[in-house]
Structures are given as C-alpha cells and as structure tokens.
Amino acid sequence: MQPAWIYLKLKMIGESVPAPMPAVCDCTKMLDSETKAVELPEDHAEELRLWLRLLTCTTLIEGEVRGRLRQRFDVTLPRFDLMAQLDKAPDGMTLSDVSKRMMVSNGNVTGLVERLVESGHLDRRTSDTDRRVQVIRLTKLGRAEFRRMAAEHETWIADLFADLTPKDVRELMRLLAKTKASAQKSAGRRRA
C-alpha cells in the first residue's frame, strides 16, 4: 500500500527521461492501465537539509551543555532534565508524567529515578490513592543542587544563543512552533 504523499508519474514504456522537476511541484496523481507507477525523484531535498541542520544545531548545543554539566557539576544531562521537571512541580509528579514530559520511555525513567533516589536527590513514594502510582519529588538536597546548576545553565544557554537578536529569537520560536505542530500532525497521521 502506497502512502498518500508519494507522487506518481505516468510512464509509458520506452518513454524518454523526463526533465528535472522544479523544487516545488504540484503534479497530481495519474494512473491508467498502461501506466507504471514510479516514485518521482521529487525534490524534498530542502526539507531534508532543514532536518539535518536542525539536528546539527541540537546535537551541537546538547553536547556542549552535557559537557559543561559534567565538568562543572559532575551530573549527566538526563539527570538534570529530570530534576528540572520536578523543580516545576513542588507537589511531585508520577513516573508517567515525567516520561511524557521528557519524551522518553517509561523504563528509562525507572532507571533514572532509581539512581537519583540512590544519590539522595529524589524522594519516591507510592501514591495513597492509587497504589500503582509512584510519586517523586526533589529532596531538599536535590532542589538546592538543581537551583545552583540551573542558574549557571541559563547563562550557558544565553551564551550559546548570544549572536541571535531578540527578533531572531522570536522568529525562531514562531517557526519552530509551526514545525512542532506539523510534525505532531504527521505523527498522528501515521498512528491513525
């Protein structure tokens, strides 16, 4: 079964090679009995390049933050991320909540929490009202350490984005919001 977004091209046997397509193409699907369905070598190269650049930016910044967290505080990025989520939730969160927010698997959170409880940064207890649920919070130590790290972290981010003007930042925010919406829609289409 062909996905809907694959464009088809009418191709007669013995037909000559088609001229290169323009970057943006609105060709419609065509089919008949003498037709061979051929996936166009249609130019989605721009989107591909965009994705690679997006990935490069993120990897670059993420690596930098990871390295600095390690150097300055001897903490990993996932641990920091988890603590950041909890810092915003004084009443604690369930593991599922954390998993959704961090966009990682449940099993991943289990291990992460385990290590942070072990080191005294997290407190974990079974919910009174639903014994399936584990509620986790930052301990006093955990909160103090996170606040200390977060303050410096914010300056790193500011520095990493230092060459962007406020207008650039606004514009990026807007376009990335649009990107996120588009990707979510596409992801939804797949699962549907």
Place this chain on the structure above:
Amino acid sequence: MQPAWIYLKLKMIGESVPAPMPAVCDCTKMLDSETKAVELPEDHAEELRLWLRLLTCTTLIEGEVRGRLRQRFDVTLPRFDLMAQLDKAPDGMTLSDVSKRMMVSNGNVTGLVERLVESGHLDRRTSDTDRRVQVIRLTKLGRAEFRRMAAEHETWIADLFADLTPKDVRELMRLLAKTKASAQKSAGRRRA
C-alpha cells in the same frame, strides 16, 4: 572565577528589593568596595524557551523517524545515519571522518561499524598508506538497502515538515545557520 557573561549588580546592604528587570537588559557591570556581587535574575528565559522548543522539535522528529525506520526496515537510526554518510563517499571514509561528521565519539563509531560489518552492510579495510587508519565503505548490499530506505525516509521528512511553506523553510535554514554559528563560537570560547 566568574564567567564574563554574568552581569553584576550593585547592591548596598539594606537596600530595598529592586524593580523587576525588563526582558532585554543592557545594564553594565559595576563594582566598588561597598558592593556585593549578585548574579542578576536576568531574563534569559526567552533563550531558554527557545532551546527547549528546539530540543522538543528535534526529539519529536527523531523519535518519529526512529520508529518508522524500525517498523519498516528493522534498522536503527544510528545505523541509517552511518550508512547515509558512507553513501555520499563512494571511496570510503576513515572512522575519524565518520566520527566528526556524525558528531559522536570514536568509540561509538567502532562499535557501530563492527555491527554493520557483521551484518554485511559495510566493508572495512586497513589503509595501505597508514596502518592506523581503517577505511570503511558500503557493500553492494549495504548500498542497495540504504538507497531503498533513503527514498522512503525522504518522504517521511517531507511529510513531517509538510505544513511549512517554502518561505518558512528558507527562513528556518537561515536562522538555524545563525544559531549554529553562534553555538560554535560559544563552544570555541569555552575550550579556549
């Protein structure tokens, strides 16, 4: 030692709480003998939000691509990435080259290559001119499989970015290029 980008604020003992700062602030550093250096709760919140949104977009798309690669081709994203690098280099690449291009550690590449050689997708040989160097290439099988996957992969990306206009794409490319440059500069400052 305070990093250069941390703004300082003059604070006299017993001074009243300052008014909240505007989002963009050009306050200069001030110091004297009666001064206590205080890190401003200066608003880098915009940059922080931008970073989180960038990360969200990437994670979202990456997860989607990972899942589809797995479902359709039973291949992991790192394997696909590595093959993509090699597809662009018919004469092969060294492990270091791959490592730099993929922005992952050397040791990581070693293992990745090992598994892909094992599965018959990669060919690996020691360089004639420098016996430290390992040159890897796609095998016939590897190239064929990659091309098959890449064609479909491109349609996924196109679909994920489908709601962006060509102008959006161009603008994002421009802003991300600027972001990348800014981050690289900042990373360089740290190592210097």
Place this chain on the structure above:
DNA sequence: GCCAATTATTTGAAGCCTAAAGAATTCGGC
C-alpha cells in the same frame, strides 16, 4: 462481587553513547 480491559510501572535484552585510558603507528625535529 467478579472478570475483562486498562493503566502504571518494572524488568530484561540489546544497542547506543561518552570519557578516559591504552595500543599501534606516523611524523617532525635533530
């Protein structure tokens, strides 16, 4: 109250990833 479906979490296997240390090789000066 009982049972099926759902939800929350854990476990296990495999793979990804990094930092740091180590081995082999080459290169640059002398």
Place this chain on the structure above:
DNA sequence: GCCGAATTCTTTAGGCTTCAAATAATTGGC
C-alpha cells in the same frame, strides 16, 4: 636513525535508551 608528540583506533566502565514482555493495581460493566 632516534625520540617525543601527535594521530587513529580500540577497549573499558558506566550510564542512557528503546522495545517488548511481564507484573501489579485499578476501573467499569454486569
């Protein structure tokens, strides 16, 4: 030629991550 420095790659230890399957608790229908 020789030695120290730099490079290329591998190894190791530990942690992160996913997926799939298993376990445990709750909920809703009857």
